[in-house]
Amino acid sequence: MPHPDPQTALAQTLLNTHQSRFGLASDLPSDAPSGPETYQAAWRACRALGFIERDAHCLAQAWQHRAQRTGRADDLSWPEQPEDFGLGQGLDPALAFAPCPQALGLYVVAPSAEWIARLARMGVPTLQLRFKSDQPQAIRQEVRAALQAVRGTEARLFINDHWQIAIEEGAWGVHLGQEDLEGLDLTPLRAAGLRLGVSTHGYAEMLLADRVQPSYIAMGAVFPTTLKAMATAPQGVARLQAYAQLMRRMAQPYPLVAIGGIERSRLPEVLASGVGSVAVVRAVLAAADPQAEVDAFQDALQNALQDASCRSPRV
Structure with a gap:
């Protein structure tokens, strides 16, 4: 049986790593939107984990940004740094709404x-x-x-x-x-x-x-x-x-x-x-x-x- 290509292997590893956390998963999609290998692998894994397409895109972008930021494309942990998602960046504090507790x-x-x-x-x-x-x-x-x-x-x-x-x-x-x-x-x-x-x-x-x-x-x-x-x-x-x-x-x-x-x-x-x-x-x-x-x-x-x-x- 032929070995999977590197992108598919990474996608399957990501899916295996996080499946127990997020529950039942489906098979990996056969392809992904165009982009770097890490992005495509993460997108496929997230879609298999049940995330809707636009959420899978956000997660895949975060995985790719983290890989670029850290130089570690092999980091399998779930992305959780705001900077990798673009959260809080380029915002004007003067436009923030009044605070709540x-x-x-x-x-x-x-x-x-x-x-x-x-x-x-x-x-x-x-x-x-x-x-x-x-x-x-x-x-x-x-x-x-x-x-x-x-x-x-x-x-x-x-x-x-x-x-x-x-x-x-x-x-x-x-x-x-x-x-x-x-x-x-x-x-x-x-x-x-x-x-x-x-x-x-x-x-x-x-x-x-x-x-x-x-x-x-x-x-x-x-x-x-x-x-x-x-x-x-x-x-x-x-x-x-x-x-x-x-x-x-x-x-x-x-x-x-x-x-x-x-x-x-x-x-x-x-x-x-x-x-x-x-x-x-x-x-x-x-x-x-x-x-x-x-x-x-x-x-x-x-x-x-x-x-x-x-x-x-x-x-």
């Missing part, structure tokens, strides 16, 4: 101002109003009511999507998805001093989020969720850990929020990844006793963060 605590996403009011009274530290309507006046009334509901409490409230109304009504922050950022002039948001949270679903979207220097980055969906259709498969804890480790190595790390199907029983493994907060919807809103679930979640969150801090290696 590194640990945002329990973060509950709710569909109405009524829920926001209830959750604020329960002591939830971070909230997001995700109100769906195509009626501008209804949206404005709901945003206004939600903002009124958190006044006098310690809750931080983010408004999902409706950033123009959020500015006009004096919101503390907004949360946007990747599709919302496309072609959006962020100058009014920065000028208004609003905090900005951005959703990400993998390496490519983390790099795009970094370009706008948000207040925090959300990563998910970690586990399967029925609340919304997802363009990508659940990320899982292994990928979450890889994402968080990379982002925490930045000179100015972003607060990281894990989201997607997170139940209280899974807090230890999620927080051990290195994220500082978790966002939930159904785990609290669908609970038989939401107040009891919030209290239990916050106790478990505090304990899990303490345990994760004790176990985490320095980065």
Whole structure:
């Protein structure tokens, strides 16, 4: 049987090295986009590990950049240095959004101002109003009511999507998805001093989020969720850990929020990844006793963060 060519041999070695971490893998793709040998081998391995094409491209570029930087094309370790991904490079600090605490605590996403009011009274530290309507006046009334509901409490409230109304009504922050950022002039948001949270679903979207220097980055969906259709498969804890480790190595790390199907029983493994907060919807809103679930979640969150801090290696 003929020996594989050097690029295929390297791709197979990379796949074998990381398969146990990221789970079941498929066969190597037969070819890769044009590029240096290390890039092509890494791209093929990452595709076989289940990473979507644009994430495989980001990883392969990072592998190639590291090989050029270190002179070691035989380094089989997973890339985790921000400079190899281009993170944090060429950015103007004056364009960064207002900061958030590194640990945002329990973060509950709710569909109405009524829920926001209830959750604020329960002591939830971070909230997001995700109100769906195509009626501008209804949206404005709901945003206004939600903002009124958190006044006098310690809750931080983010408004999902409706950033123009959020500015006009004096919101503390907004949360946007990747599709919302496309072609959006962020100058009014920065000028208004609003905090900005951005959703990400993998390496490519983390790099795009970094370009706008948000207040925090959300990563998910970690586990399967029925609340919304997802363009990508659940990320899982292994990928979450890889994402968080990379982002925490930045000179100015972003607060990281894990989201997607997170139940209280899974807090230890999620927080051990290195994220500082978790966002939930159904785990609290669908609970038989939401107040009891919030209290239990916050106790478990505090304990899990303490345990994760004790176990985490320095980065």
